[in-house]
Amino acid sequence: xxxxxxxxxxxxxxxxxxxxxxxxxxxxxxxxxxxxxxxxxxxxxxxxxxxxxxxxxxxxxxxxxxxxxxxxxxxxxxxxxxxxxxxxxxxxxxxxxxxxxxxxxxxxxxxxxxxxxxxxxxxxxxxxxxxxxxxxxxxxxxxxxxxxxxxxxxxxxxxxxxxxxxxxxxxxxxxxxxxxxxxxxxxxxxxxxxxxxxxxx
Numbered sequence: 001x002x003x004x005x006x007x008x009x010x011x012x013x014x015x016x017x018x019x020x021x022x023x024x025x026x027x028x029x030x031x032x033x034x035x036x037x038x039x040x041x042x043x044x045x046x047x048x049x050x051x052x053x054x055x056x057x058x059x060x061x062x063x064x065x066x067x068x069x070x071x072x073x074x075x076x077x078x079x080x081x082x083x084x085x086x087x088x089x090x091x092x093x094x095x096x097x098x099x100x101x102x103x104x105x106x107x108x109x110x111x112x113x114x115x116x117x118x119x120x121x122x123x124x125x126x127x128x129x130x131x132x133x134x135x136x137x138x139x140x141x142x143x144x145x146x147x148x149x150x151x152x153x154x155x156x157x158x159x160x161x162x163x164x165x166x167x168x169x170x171x172x173x174x175x176x177x178x179x180x181x182x183x184x185x186x187x188x189x190x191x192x193x194x195x196x197x198x199x200x201x
Contacts, residue, residue, distance in 0.1 A: 001175040003129060004041060004136040004185075005144045006063070008055040009033035010167045016195050018088050020080035020111065020142075023053050033168045034062045040170050040185040041136070049128060050138040051075040060138040074124035077140035081111025088198040096198065104156045114142075114156050121146040129175075141165045147173070151180040166190060 010033065011024040041063065050060040052071040060069045083091055099106045107113045121143045128135055137143075149159045151173065165171075170186040 001129060001173075002042075002134045003125075003132075003173040004045065005147060005171040005173065006037060006041075006059065006136060006138045007141055007144055007165055007167060007169045008051075008053075008059050008138065009037075010190070011055045015192065016087055016089065016199070018080050018083045018086050018091065018196075020078040020084060020108075021053065021076050022080075022084045024055050026055055026058055030058070030062075034059060036188070037168050037170055037186060038063055045134055045136045047132050047135040048138065049075060049124075049135060051077070051140060051143070053077070053140075056138045056140065060136075063138070064136065072124055074120045075137065075139045075143055078114065078117045078142045079108070079111040081108040083108055083111070088195065089200070091198070100197070114146075117142050118146040118149065118156060122150045125150070129180075144169070144171060148182055151182065167194075 009030050010027045011019070012027045013019055013024050045064070047070070048060055048064045048067045049070045049072055050056045052073060053076060056075070057069065057071065095109055099108060104114045107116070125147050128137065144165055145159045145163050148154065148163050148171065149156055154162050164187070166187050166189050168186065168188070169184065172183045172185050173180055174183075
């Protein structure tokens with residue numbers, strides 16, 4: 001069994017903006033990033049799944065132009081609720097501190113907790129691996145991190161430190177006698193680091 005997890009390319013959004021399920025477009029670097037991803041994928045992957053958000057759907061179409069893409073809302077990024085498209089530094093401190101103190105279990109106001117993201121992601125992943133021996137999943141960092149936490153039994157609270165996942169990363173999951181294992185095939189740090197938290201916390 002081979003499952004290829006592919007994170008979307010650089011989204012068209014200002015640094016320091018909170019986004020999750022906002023349907024962001026791609027940037028002018030898309031073609032270059034997509035070519036680099038394609039180089040590490042096998043020539044024939046029979047089944048492709050994707051988040052329906054356009055930063056994923058456009059990448060899936062670019063990488064697999066001959067495929068019918070299976071879109072699944074369970075593969076969307078964390079729902080950031082009322083924080084979507086707010087600057088991290090403008091989010092009220094009491095709300096933010098409550099969430100950051102226990103982001104695994106506390107829901108973003110009007111959105112999800114990390115545990116809720118993990119639950120729906122793992123449910124979708126298990127459906128895929130029970131039905132397909134080889135497939136690609138084009139999705140988001142939160143989804144990839146959830147799957148890797150699941151197959152390695154990594155506590156969610158540790159997952160950001162354990163799994164450093166950059167735009168366009170590709171992770172290959174295979175089934176061994178000991179269980180599911182993973183290998184990073186492509187994971188290049190950006191020139192400017194991503195910002196998914198306030199500058200003062």
